[in-house]
Amino acid sequence: MAEHQLSKTFPVKPKLKAKPRTPKETPESKYWSSFKSQQIPNLISSITSLTYSPTSPHPFAATHSASLALFSSQAFAPTATISSFSDVVSSASFRCDGLLIAASDISGLVQVFDVKSRNPLRKLRSHKRPVRFVKYPVADKLHLISGGDDALVKYWDVAGENPISELQGHKDYVRCGDCSPVSMEMFVTGSYDHTVKLWDVRVTDSKSVMEVNHGKPVEDVIFLPSGGLIATAGGDSVKIWDVMGGGKMVYSIESHNKTVTSLCVGKIGRDCVGEESQQYRIMSVALDGYMKVFDYAKMKVTHSMRFPAPLLSVAFSPDCTTRVIGTSNGIIYAGKRKAKEAVESVLGDYKGGLVPVEEPQRRVLRPSYFRYFHRGQGEKPSEGDYLVMKAKKVKLAEHDKLLKKFRHREALVSVLGSKNPENVVAVMEELVARKKLLKCVSNLDVEELGLLLMFLHKHSTIPRYSGLLMSLTRKVLEMRDEDIRASDALKSHVRNLKRSVDEEIKIQNFLLEIQGIISPLLRVAGRR
Incomplete structure (x- = not known):
């Protein structure tokens, strides 16, 4: 019984070595990881915006250079360009029926195209400077909203090609905007003046009905599906605001390291969260190359994914099967997720005259058959078989064998002769647990004591070992003081040990000085 208990502790392993932390994969992480990315290369320049058609099969449009490219969401292949x-295209937006698409460019022109024929139907000229965003209101086929570097927001009558309202109030470039999902007359815009304004075209004085200050130049703003919350992106943060509550900030997400460039809303189903109702997530991309998924019901980041380039735009399909991310180097990372139902229908049904191939059935071996008792070693066990597993024999090192026989001093000397400091520390920890380490040190002869002092000189200043080894060093010097004074070799080891400790103390003092210089600077930067 004692032998069995001891076998569980061998071979001895170091306890001071930090174990790598492996994050637990959640069902939601598996859901977002199931969007297998593929690249859509060869686009001319940065992908300034991405948008999906609201109608099935949900093609998407990408703006890059002086072009607007349309792609199939099934094959991720370009269908039209x-x-x-005349200049760089900055934004695009599908109409609610998916038949028309509006696009803006930095020449100040907004155009409306027929998706099938790709012919320009309307050209809206009023902005004097680059137009940065254009948007169709939800369920509205007759109007458009645009904003640009002239700090103006315009509400357009598309048929008449003239602006109905010219909304003033921003003091810098208007860079983004979004329309309310519950009202055709309300929308928000974000500007480099750090503000986000809520507009209602029914208000006659052309003033915003609400304003919030993000604190940084606003790169993107979106309505959340309820219509009562908005999310804003600026600097390295994403903030959620309660519109119904008068513009109160609900939460600030500080998970990116560089400027957040684009936001969108993604919807996940019950196959991910295990609930009947579908839930929404905020997806954000930034110049740090990360895409983050934020659950604003629980106020936490639920997934993060790294891409090898700065990210400028993101979009998620209305049917929750694809997502696309645009980069600064002209590559679109498109991801498609095959639903479980689709897999089952492919495996379970067959159409077009194709007959499923049946696998040949193997003859089951029964205990009454003669061949049952002559199976080879490669035979796999059946489901009901009882497996008798032979325990693997653990090969023990010399110091483990000596510890097992309670020959403590010899185990310490044996491991000191090896070149692995982790094994030495592991043996020392085992001897501390047995309360035999100091007794072993007192019984070492001069040559063996030299081995111990040499080991302490090399490794006592290493941070993960220093807690044990520095206290052991003090005890060794106290207990073997007379032997050290009588031996020149041992004195040399002690001098080397003292030199390494003095150098470590100098380094630590130098680091403390640097910390004292940096800390006030960080406090000043934090106040700003």
């Missing part, structure tokens, strides 16, 4: 632009 619109090049009727």
